[in-house]
Each structure stands twice: as C-alpha cells, then as structure tokens.
Amino acid sequence: MSAPTLEVHITPEQLGAALRADVAHGLTASPKWLPPKWFYDARGSELFERITRLPEYYPTRTERALLERYAGEIAAVTDPRILVELGSGSSEKTRLLLRSLPGLERYVPQDVSETALRDAARRTADEFPGIEVHGVVGDFTESLHHLPTGGRRTIAFLGGTLGNLVPDERREFLSGIADVLDAGDHLLLGVGLVTDPAILVPAYDDAAGVTAEFDRNVLSVLNKQLGADFEPDRFRHVAVWDPVAEWIEMRLEATDEMTVRIADPGFDVTFAAGEQLRTEISAKFRLPGLRDELRTAGFGEVRTWTDADERFALVCARR
Template identity: 65%
Template sequence: MTSATIEVHLVEDDLLSALRSDVLTGLTSSPKVLPPKWFYDARGSELFDQITRLPEYYPTRTESALLHRSAGEIAALAKPDILVELGSGSAEKTRTLLTALDSLRMFVPQDFSPAALEEAATAVKSEYPHLVVHGVVSDFTETLHNLPGGGSRMIAFLGGTIGNFAPDERAEFLSSIRAVLQPGEQLVLGAGLVIDESVLVPAYDDAAGVTAEFNRNVLRVINSRLGGNFDPDAFRHVARWDAQNNWIEMRLEATKAMTVRIEDLDLDVQFAAGEQMRTEISAKFTTDGLRSELATAGFETTHIWTDDLDRFALVLATAR
C-alpha cells in the first residue's frame, strides 16, 4: 500500500508569525479580539473533542447523523474525482462521504496542523487503500490555489466553521472557493441554523465548564508561544446570543483590573475589571440566507438537507 503524501505550504515559523500578528492586532484593538483558530494547540484540540461529546453540544452529532442520512443522495447528485476537505482535522465525519462517493480517486485533506493531518491522512489511506491521499498543510483562507486539480473536484467545508467568519469575511472566503473551482465543480457546506436561544447558548456554555476551559486555552497558547503572563483563571467565560447578527459570541471577561505582559511582542496590555474580549463568533443561518450568500459568491444551490429539528444544514452547491 502506497503511503499518503503530505504537501507543506505552512511551516512552524509561518504559524508563529501569524500568531504574533493576530495577537498584536487583537490586543491593541478596541474592543480587544482574538481569532478562534488559536484555541487549537494539542490541549485545545483535546478540549474541543470533549465538547463535541457533551450533551449540550448538538452541532457535531447532528451534522454527523445528517451526513449519514444524506450521503447517498449527495453521491447520486455529484460524482467527483477528487474530494477536498478544508480544515479536515481527524477527517472522521468525512469517511461517510468517502464511502458513498464511489467515483472518487483522490482525497485531499487540508489542515494547518501537520501532526493532525499526517495522522488523518494515514488513517484514511489505511481504510480506503484504493484512494490517492494527498494532504495539504496550509491556512485554508490563504492557500486555496495550492489545492490539487486535474479532475472534477468537490470541496467539503463541514462542522459549521463557516459561521466563524464575519459576513464580509464569509463573502470573501466563499468567493475565493468559487475562484479556484471550475464551472460544474461543487461545494458541500455544513452550517448551523438559527434556532431557539435556550438551546444555542448552552451549546457554547456547558454545565461542566469544558467550553470555558477551551475558551481560556487561547490565553495559555499566548503564554507558551509568545511569553505571555496571562492568568487564565482571572478571566470568566461568557457566551451570548446576538439576535441582530444571528451569531453566538464567546468572550473572555477580566474579573479584575490587570496588566498582561507579552514578552515576544514587547507589549503590555491593560484590562479593566469587567472588560470583555471577543474570542469567537459562531454565526447561524437560514436556508434562504445560505442560498443567497452562495449565489452572491457564484454558486447555484443544488440541494439543502436539514435534520428533523432544523438545527443544521448540509448544502450541495455547484459553481456556475
């Protein structure tokens, strides 16, 4: 069995440079903000895995069940040669598509973590030895042009991650996906739907406090990678529903006035007692809104599948 290949477009120095830039920009902004991708060191990934198994956190299990239910229909409507998954992580859910899409000859998992990508690519190659598995280490927001071509492609962007983009960022990202696809090539998009606040908020503020630890992990990443002296326990996890923007905001709230030193940036950051710093948005959608945003980006919506409670959607869209 030929092993999976890994193509690297993002090395450790690139990640460190991006972290420095994001932290410097975010902690000197008003209000302060940090991008959610920096939650994910080894500890952050472990915590998120725990989150996906919590009773309050419905998105992962809902999307997984929806994939199992709709994979056959997706396969009947689309017969790609190449499946590209952006932000693949373990590629666990993607196996449902890999099994259903019998036309596939290549799987291209993409992630910014080399270790996670190599593990996922090796596992997929072992389970699907007939597939060429070509991993790409990159930041999917910047290196879509590096994705392999040479056949009819389908790009999968699952997990509701599209909700982590603000509307203007989302429009730019969807347009950039369209720009690398040929007419007739496809996108499978997983997106959370707008539902009752009483269900949404606990999904991001669980009773066991796992999400709170996950949120505070971004501070530990800054401490370990940039010489910060954040006291994570001095920050309270906050999750709130913004009905005007249709998104959940996760924030960290300073429980006291403090000064934080970031040695690598030669930066001292002042926090007032009660000051909040946004660490993530998770936008939720309507099916009509998804169709509209995809149309603006140059896609025609082929089909939308939703679960029985209308909490999550899978969209198959075709590049015009």
C-alpha cells in the first residue's frame, strides 16, 4: 500500500486574504452577506457533523441511502479509472461509492482544509490499499485546472453543495467542469430537490438549536481570524424559504443596534436592530431544470436516482 499524497494550491496566507476580501465586500454590501465556506473551522465542522445526525436534517442520510442502494448502477454508468471529489470533507459517503468501482485506479479528494484532507486521505488509503489516493488542497471553485487528466474520469460533487451557488456562479462552475472533462467523462452530483417547506425549513432550523450555533459560529471565525469583536449571542438565527428563487436562506439577525470593529483589514460595520446578514443559500432543484442547466453547460446524457419522497437526487451527467 502506498501512502496518500497531497498537493497544496492554497496556503493559509491566501485563505486569510480571501477571507478579508469576502468580509470587506460582503459586510459593506446592502443587504449584508458572507459566503458559507467560512463556517468550516474546526468548531464549525464539528457542529455540521452534529447537524447531519439531527432528526430534522434529512439530506445527509437520504444521500447516503441513495449511494448505498445505487452505487452499483452508478459504477456501471461511469466505470471510472479516476474519481475526483470536490469538497470531499471526510470522504465518508464517497467510500460507499469506492467499494463499487472495481476498475478505479486513483481517488483524488479535494478540500480547502489541509488538515481535514490529510486525515480523510489517510483513512481512505487504509481502507482501499489498491487505490492511489492523491489529495488536492484548494477552493473547489478555483481548483478545476489542477485536476488530473487522462483516463476515464468522474467528478463527484455531493452533499447538496451545488445549491450554495447562486445561478450565475452555478452556470460558470458547471461550464468550468465541462471544460476540464473529456468526451465520455462523467459528473456525479448530489442535490436537494424542491419539497414541502414544512420539511425543508426545520432541516435548517432544528429544535435543538444546533444549526443556530453553527450559523453564529461564522462570527466567531471572524473574531479569531480578523480580530473582529462580534458578540454572537446578539444575533438570532433565521431560516427562510424563498418560493421564487426556490432556496433556503440562512441569516443572522441583529437583536439590537450595534457597531462591530473588524480589526483586519480595519473598518467598522453597523447593524440596525433587526438587520439581517445572509450567511448561506441552499438552492433546491427541479430535475427538468437541472437537466437543462447541465445540457447548457456542455453535458449530454443525464441519469437520475431519487428517494421515494423525492427530496434528494443523485444526478449523473456525461460529457
């Protein structure tokens, strides 16, 4: 068994610069917003793992069940020699797929966290000694040109993360994936589907308050990384279904008027009482519309697998 290898395309200094740029841009906008990728420091990752086990949060367990049930069919459709996973995290669900890919030679997990990626790559290499594991540290929206070429490839993007991108970002991202794939390569997506808001909203606003703690944690990240002086307890977690855009918005609402200092890069942010800061969107899809988006991006044949309640789907598109 060979040890897993890592190539690093984003340094802590570059991550810090990206955070400062996002904060300067998002907190001076109207309305205010932050990208969801900044949730995931060690504490944020721990809280998200707790969220995935909550009774209200159906996406993770539904996607896992779909992978368990249909991994063989997905393998028959894709038959890759190289499997690339964007935003791989712990790679836990992906290992269900790896067991069903007898021709796989190489697994390439990509994640922004070098620590998380190194740990996941080691565990995957231990479990699958016949597969070469080569991790790529970088932002999934900017790492496509670092991906390996040659051989039959499948890119996996699971967990519903596609829904965190607004439509323009999504078009650019899907087109970028199509550009780096060769004819006959595949893209495997895990996406949430439009369903009853009475089911959707509690998945992002659980009764135990874990998601609220996760949402407020982004303010603690800014305090630690940028010397900000947010008081997270002065913000209320809000989850709203937008029936026009067909996405969930997570927001933090200021409970009273305040001014927050962001020491690095050095500016003040004012909040009115009741003002909201958007921290995440999670778009939900209708399969005909997603097929159209994939075809516009440059993909041909599209296969889908859904759960009985049609709340989540695995979507496989051929370049």
